[in-house]
Amino acid sequence: MNKSVIGTLLISSTLLCVAMSFLYSQNAVSDDDFFTQVKHPGVLPVKDKTYIEECSSCHMAYSPGLLPQKSWAKIMNNLENHFGDNAEILPNDNKQILAYLQKNSAEKSPYYRSKKIARSLSKNKIVDRITNTPYFLRKHDEIPKKFVTGNPKVRSFSQCNLCHQNTKNGSFNEDEISIPGVGYWHD
Amino acid sequence: MQRYRKFIMSIKLNAKSTPSQTIMVWDLLVRIFHWTLVLSFFTAYFTEDDFQALHVWAGYTIISLLFTRILWGFIGTTHAKFSDFYYSKHQIIVFIKETLQYKAKRFIGHNPAGGAMIFLLLISLVITTITGLFLYGLEEGQGPLASLPYQNWLSVKKYINELHDFFANFTLFLILIHIIGVLIESIIHKENLIHSMISGKKHEN
């Protein structure tokens, strides 16, 4: 067999093997991601009036796409002890808000970050907060403590909007970060 | 377009008028590899994080290309084999000196400097793609290295990132020098080396 043929066979079979191993592996990039990042970047911007009214007096309105529906259920069923505070609301409002959150939760959302978050979650554990999702942890583990938890102007990773300047539009783009007291930080 | 046609014609005419013939230097695999790599590298370089899926697939493509080319470097056609263009440091320096004096002889396959460039490019690309795989697994939790425990890799992750960025840029730098080298060689020996990498042919003389 002449070498040209061997060569062509070799290259095509290699590409085929690589393609198959990646497409069939659980963590491969799935096709929908090609356009997701362009069509639905970031997370769903929050527009629900009831949710904004009842759930953003003390902290920003977290997009429903940041957690899976089980986590939202856990939070909404436990508002009496909401991370050390009492955030109770009327039962009707609770039902309505929970429905909104679960309908747009991470595993159901077409948004780019939501897909990443959903993909990163383990099937068994129910995560109790956004800052404990594996995707979040991977993305924030290189940040020096003195910029966030040790920074009196920020104090906690839960305050997304203090550093991410474009959360209102659901964007967590790295170019839109300015840490109070530090400025733009790039990893 | 006209100019290009004229240039090709002049080469063909030259070929006819002199007793030398055109020979096949770069086989199909080498040529497909070369141009697919060009496309993939620039796709990867310019998509970065903004079009992550495209960036990653370009990276996957480069990995498979590298794998194939390296294998081919051991079992392939004459001028594709690494042994054909592996020269000692001394030989490379002599070649560069002679080129600067317009005295260097013409090589059918890769000349010593070109050969060194190939090795450097391959190494740089291997490092870039492997660090990329690690980053994809550790940072995004995706790809074949997704199951690595990111907590244990924390301190190393930063360095892997720096390596990835550095070698991506270093590859670009090498490409620039590569292009300059190809142009210099083409001018000095009066042959269209870019066309050779498309058709595979060079003239014998």
Place this chain on the structure above:
Amino acid sequence: MKIIYILLCIPFFLLSANTNAASLTNGDIIKGKQFWQKERVGKQPYLQRSCTSCHGIDQTKKGKHIKTNKVIEPMALSITSTRFSNEKKVEKWFLRNCKWAVGRTCTTNEKKQILAYLKSL
């Protein structure tokens, strides 16, 4: 003549009884203020709790949430004139914050006294 004076004065007594005017609420205002400022024991990590934990000591100034630092507009009606107009909202915050600060819901009287205090500022 005296009867006419007495008759003329009755409406004024009736008026002052109806309009939550000074005499009724002076005591309420003081009680409201005491209730508002009282420090109570709570669970970790907030072992000391009071309305002032978030609203601050001076109700004519802005407060901030004890955990998130989110700014809270002054509670004094004179400063933030939109306060207390939405009953549903008022009830919601009483529900949440009494449970947090006091450990139980506030009684109707206590709520009245707190409102009296804040409206007087």
